[in-house]
Amino acid sequence: MCYSAMIVADLLKLERHYGAQVDDAFYAQTVERRWWDGLAKMPKALDDALLDRGGPAADWIGKLRKRRADDLTQELFTQKRRVADAERALQVKETKKAREDVRIGTDKMGKIQVALDDLRRKESKDRDFRIYPGMHTSVIVSKGGKRIIRPMRYQCRPAGKPASYDRRYPGTYNARRDNLEGFWKGQFGYTHAVMVATRFYENVEGADGKNQILEFTPRDHEPMLIACLWSHWTDPKGQEPELFSFAAITDEPEPEVAAAGHDRTVINLKPEHLDAWLNPNPADLAALYAIFDDKRHPYYEHRKAA
Numbered sequence: 520m521c522y523s524a525m526i527v528a529d530l531l532k533l534e535r536h537y538g539a540q541v542d543d544a545f546y547a548q549t550v551e552r553r554w555w556d557g558l559a560k561m562p563k564a565l566d567d568a569l570l571d572r573g574g575p576a577a578d579w580i581g582k583l584r585k586r587r588a589d590d591l592t593q594e595l596f597t598q599k600r601r602v603a604d605a606e607r608a609l610q611v612k613e614t615k616k617a618r619e620d621v622r623i624g625t626d627k628m629g630k631i632q633v634a635l636d637d638l639r640r641k642e643s644k645d646r647d648f649r650i651y652p653g654m655h656t657s658v659i660v661s662k663g664g665k666r667i668i669r670p671m672r673y674q675c676r677p678a679g680k681p682a683s684y685d686r687r688y689p690g691t692y693n694a695r696r697d698n699l700e701g702f703w704k705g706q707f708g709y710t711h712a713v714m715v716a717t718r719f720y721e722n723v724e725g726a727d728g729k730n731q732i733l734e735f736t737p738r739d740h741e742p743m744l745i746a747c748l749w750s751h752w753t754d755p756k757g758q759e760p761e762l763f764s765f766a767a768i769t770d771e772p773e774p775e776v777a778a779a780g781h782d783r784t785v786i787n788l789k790p791e792h793l794d795a796w797l798n799p800n801p802a803d804l805a806a807l808y809a810i811f812d813d814k815r816h817p818y819y820e821h822r823k824a825a
Contacts, residue, residue, distance in 0.1 A: 521693055521767050521785050523732075525648045525718040526656050527742055528564035530572060530668065533715060537793070539659050539666035547575035549655060549670045552760065554579055561655045561670065563637065563647040588638050595631045598624045645825075648717075652692040658712040658747060658765055661797035671712070675766035676752045677705055682759055694748050694766040696786070696811060700804070703766075706748035708801035712765050713793065714745045720824055723780035732824040733779055737787075737817035744788040746796060746811070770811060779821045787815040 527533060530541050546569060553559045566584075569576045605620035650656045652674040660667050674692040676684050684691065699707040718736045725731040737743060749765035769783040776784045788796055792810045799807055 521719045521745075521769060521783070522722060523649055523651050523720040524714070524716040524745070524767075525645065525720075526562065526565070526650055527715040527717060528562065528568045528648055528657070530568045530657065533657065533659070533668055537659060537666060537715070539668045541572075541668045543572075543574055543576065545669045547579065550576045550579040550583070554583055556760070558760075559655050559670075559672070560653070562650055564643060565656060565670075567643070567647070584638055588635065591631050591635050591638075595628060595635070598628045598631065602628070649720075652689070656714065658714050658749065659793075659797065660710075660712045660749065661794070664798065666793075666797065669763065671749055672762060672764040673714075673767075675706070675748060675750055675764045676762055677703070678750045678752050679705070680752070682754070692766055693783070694768045695783070696768060696770045699748075699768070703748055706750055708799050708804055708807065710749045710751075711797050711799050712747040712749045713788065713797065714747050714765070714767060715742050716745055717742055719743070719745075719785055721776075721779075721781040721783075725780075733781070733821045734824040735776060735779075735819040735821045738820050739817045741815075741817065743785065743815075744790065744793060746786040746788050746814075768811075770814075773816065773819055775819055775821070784819070786811055787817070789813060789815055 533539060534541055549559045550561075550569070553561075566580050570580055571577075602621055602624035605617040605624065608614065608617040609621070650673050653672065655670045655672050657668050658671050660669060674685065674689075675694070676682070676691070694703045694706075717740075718734055721733050721735065722730050723733055746768045747765045748768065749763065752762040752764065754761075768786045770786050772782055772784045788810065792813065795806070796810055
């Protein structure tokens, strides 16, 4: 299962390269939600892209980063005081508690400083582009026959299902091809999307029997157009906020992925099939399977993820 991916965050590039329009109001609405309930987290690279773009979404991100910096600064001060108090206590008497306070406080100070530095730095790092289940990222969908770029959560909660599905079925960030007409019948043939990514990551068992994370990259270095399903979920009781979420479709593994130890591979669409995929005909599912069968097969090179 594709538990993580390296996404293309540059909204201007997505607009120009795929002839799509960014739904700025939708991004602003999504980021505003993070201000109120802490949800709708996005990778740093996407936040940076929205800041560069300007507008209401950028204003919300600026407020969020200021609040986060203030909270981290306060916590850093608290941990510094904790360590200083413990060091003074150790000068009087060696105790396990004081020694632990120094160790734990010092460790937390280091992590807080890294978080502060991340907020302030301008240069990008690979980790800024990583998404994980539960995070929001950009997907391309179709609205009125036009390509639209919107943020959605990477872990699909199908419409009509209870919110508890997130916990009961934590693997719904992926949709198996052989179950599209079963579990995903409400989305397959109706609500399709594409996530543009440059790499994907899988958990595999190493030679020592321990889990390891592998990074898979197309040898041609072309962005992957990952076939996805999405859903618009609303709470019938009106107690939970609405949710737009998606899942990446996986198929039988490419030979080199199977050789590396994993049993699934995301479906990497050919660009010429993009509109047909985004505007499906539920009465002609065979045409959709034909798109899968004509998918791209770049050789996926792999290495241990850092």
